[in-house]
Amino acid sequence: MRILIANDDGIYSPGLRALADVARRFGQVRIVAPDVEQSSMGHAITHSRPLMIRPTSIGDHEAFRVNGTPADCVTVGVAEWGKVDAVLSGINLGANLGNSVWHSGTLAAAKQAPLLGLRGIALSTPVKGDQPDFGALVPWVVRVLELLLVKDGPQLVNVNFPAEPRGIRWTRQSVRHYDGKVVPGQDPRGRPHFWITTVALEAPEEGTDRWAVEQGWVSLTPLRLDLTDEEALARARREASD
Numbered sequence: 001m002r003i004l005i006a007n008d009d010g011i012y013s014p015g016l017r018a019l020a021d022v023a024r025r026f027g028q029v030r031i032v033a034p035d036v037e038q039s040s041m042g043h044a045i046t047h048s049r050p051l052m053i054r055p056t057s058i059g060d061h062e063a064f065r066v067n068g069t070p071a072d073c074v075t076v077g078v079a080e081w082g083k084v085d086a087v088l089s090g091i092n093l094g095a096n097l098g099n100s101v102w103h104s105g106t107l108a109a110a111k112q113a114p115l116l117g118l119r120g121i122a123l124s125t126p127v128k129g130d131q132p133d134f135g136a137l138v139p140w141v142v143r144v145l146e147l148l149l150v151k152d153g154p155q156l157v158n159v160n161f162p163a164e165p166r167g168i169r170w171t172r173q174s175v176r177h178y179d180g181k182v183v184p185g186q187d188p189r190g191r192p193h194f195w196i197t198t199v200a201l202e203a204p205e206e207g208t209d210r211w212a213v214e215q216g217w218v219s220l221t222p223l224r225l226d227l228t229d230e231e232a233l234a235r236a237r238r239e240a241s242d
C-alpha cells in the first residue's frame, strides 16, 4: 500500500514525523508537506505561480517539501508518485473538531484525496502547554489505521485523539455557534491590530466529535464532500412544482 503523508503544520512538525513512523507499518510511506506552517488555510490551492518540490530529510523517510498549501501538497504529491492508495494528514498540533473542519488545512489535505478518487484520513490531537505525547498515542494511531486502512473504512474520516484515550467512538460533526470574539491590541509602533478567536458558545451535543474528545474517546467522523442540504432541496423542488 502506498501512503502519502501531508499536514498543515509544516514538514518539520513532530506530529508529521510521528504519523509517518506509524504509517510505515502499513505500507510504503512518502511525505509531501508544506515548507512552512499552513494552519487554518482551509482548502486553498495555488494557481497563480508555480510550485517547487524539494527533497528534504525527515528521519529516514522519503520526504519532499512544497512551497504551497496542504491541498497543493496532496495534488502535487499524488501526481508525482503516480499510484497512491491513501492520504494521511497530521498529526495536527491542535484538535480539529466541529467548526474547525471548515478552515482546517489538515482536513483540506485529507479532503483533497477523495477529490482525486483516493482515501483520505485527517488526524489531530489537542495541545495544552507542551507538545503532545505522541509516543503515548502510537497504539491508538495503530488501532485507528487498522480500522480505516486494513478493514476498509469510509473514504474520508476526521480523527481526533484526546491526550489519554479510553476507547474509540464513531461520531458526527458538531456544528455549534461561536462567539467570533475579536481581541484588539497594538503592535510595537502603536498601530492597532486584531486577533480572531473562536470560542464555542454552547456545550457539544452527545455523539458529536467535540463531545467524544471531551469524554476521552478517540473520535472518528466520516465526512462527505457533498454539502447539498437535501431537505432544503426537496422542499424547494416541491414548491417549484406547485
Ligand code: MN
Binding pocket: 008, 009, 038, 039, 040, 092, 093, 094, 105, 106
Ligand atoms: Mn495545524
